[in-house]
Amino acid sequence: MSDLFPETTPSLTPQNLPELDEWRNLKIDQQPTWHDHPDFKASINELNSVPPLVFAGEIDRMRKNLAEVAEGRAFFLQGGDCAETFAGATADRISGRIKTLLQMAVVLTYGASMPVVKMGRMAGQFSKPRSSDTETRNGVTLPSFRGEMVNGFDFTEESRVQDPKRMVQGYHTSASTLNLARSFTTGGFADLRLVNQWNKGFTSNPAHARYESLASEIDRALKFMEACGADFDALKTTELYTGHEGLLLDYERALTRIDSRTGRPYDTSGHFIWIGERTRGLDDAHVNFLSKVNNPIGVKLGPTTTVDEALTLIDKLDPEREPGRLTFITRMGASKIRENLPKLVEGVQNEGAKVVWVTDPMHGNTISVPSGYKTRKFDDVVDEVRGFFEVHEALGSFPGGIHVEMTGDDVAECLGGSDPIEEAAFADRYETLCDPRLNHQQSLEIAFLVAEYLSRR
Numbered sequence: 001m002s003d004l005f006p007e008t009t010p011s012l013t014p015q016n017l018p019e020l021d022e023w024r025n026l027k028i029d030q031q032p033t034w035h036d037h038p039d040f041k042a043s044i045n046e047l048n049s050v051p052p053l054v055f056a057g058e059i060d061r062m063r064k065n066l067a068e069v070a071e072g073r074a075f076f077l078q079g080g081d082c083a084e085t086f087a088g089a090t091a092d093r094i095s096g097r098i099k100t101l102l103q104m105a106v107v108l109t110y111g112a113s114m115p116v117v118k119m120g121r122m123a124g125q126f127s128k129p130r131s132s133d134t135e136t137r138n139g140v141t142l143p144s145f146r147g148e149m150v151n152g153f154d155f156t157e158e159s160r161v162q163d164p165k166r167m168v169q170g171y172h173t174s175a176s177t178l179n180l181a182r183s184f185t186t187g188g189f190a191d192l193r194l195v196n197q198w199n200k201g202f203t204s205n206p207a208h209a210r211y212e213s214l215a216s217e218i219d220r221a222l223k224f225m226e227a228c229g230a231d232f233d234a235l236k237t238t239e240l241y242t243g244h245e246g247l248l249l250d251y252e253r254a255l256t257r258i259d260s261r262t263g264r265p266y267d268t269s270g271h272f273i274w275i276g277e278r279t280r281g282l283d284d285a286h287v288n289f290l291s292k293v294n295n296p297i298g299v300k301l302g303p304t305t306t307v308d309e310a311l312t313l314i315d316k317l318d319p320e321r322e323p324g325r326l327t328f329i330t331r332m333g334a335s336k337i338r339e340n341l342p343k344l345v346e347g348v349q350n351e352g353a354k355v356v357w358v359t360d361p362m363h364g365n366t367i368s369v370p371s372g373y374k375t376r377k378f379d380d381v382v383d384e385v386r387g388f389f390e391v392h393e394a395l396g397s398f399p400g401g402i403h404v405e406m407t408g409d410d411v412a413e414c415l416g417g418s419d420p421i422e423e424a425a426f427a428d429r430y431e432t433l434c435d436p437r438l439n440h441q442q443s444l445e446i447a448f449l450v451a452e453y454l455s456r457r
Ligand SMILES: O=C[C@H](O)[C@H](O)COP(=O)(O)O
Pocket: 082, 128, 129, 130, 131, 132, 363, 434, 435
């Protein structure tokens, strides 16, 4: 808490720093239409006065960690739900997701002999951009579900009404999620000497067996080091950052605070905030607002991104060219990455900028199956990851990270994997409210694949 005392800098309270509100005059996409709602002002006022979810000092530390990634000395792992849910913020669900993410990180750290910067798509991933404003089922048309911070998922008129009080509920759910994440990662649960135990409760299959054997190897190495008298205090805790798409600017703005040390604004809704593929317009509201806060910022880059767009994004979001400030999360699709990514990487290299390059192998590979489910083929996900490593290898740039939609649960949402998920399983185990996620085992498989590529470098 000591890093942030907005009340000690009254001339710089969030309310009177006009540059933080420039976005209000710009084009803005994918927003709720709730500004005249009777509860809108009170909800914003409440969010203006709640404590920050994360602190400026932590955000700075993440930026420093990401600078290491930009220099090729660490790897960046981002993972979590496409859309978090309020009901899903239970101890079991949250710990399952964190365990899976930490297991992936262990595989990567050990396999690649490299520190891993870990970020959960969690404690704030409650709003969604949509392809269509409405959804039609059996002849009934209702507003689309836009994430639980905006409206409900149930297909009824009442549930789909946009309610600004949901932002306040989103804040509180984020706070309790973060509280549990902090106690897991600092309270002994994430002690590296317990890696073996994180696998308990998961059924036996190829990825799990592989994890068991890697965990035993780590265990032996640690026992050896311990016998040599090494001090393991540093292994007791781990750092898990949070991140989400900064889509709802009313929410992001209300949680922005001024850091008393520097007088600079930080968006305290999460450590890492990214701009989605649908809202990255160069002169639009999202780029403008996030250019003003001091957090590390990501931008999703889809297959139509031009070199000029990428360079202008750098100019706007990282004018000082500070490694760690800007992460480009490419989501091209398996069939396009080998053709589209090289020109972007070369363009950025020629400009002399050092961004972090992350692959999101999920969003360019979404398909619908005849039964109506949105899904992704595990093989396409793997192929985009391979393409990402091939392109960076060829150009001598650092493949800095991976961004996946995943869960710790044994869901059936993405097709394939070494214990293959078939379409028939969707009827019972398809649980996502938006995009299909890798289940626990598929997530571990991806981690092993990435570790192999990293260790070859
Ligand atoms: O992550 C999210 C989805 O890709 C995005 O919300 C669009 O989904 P839709 O095409 O189902 O609207």
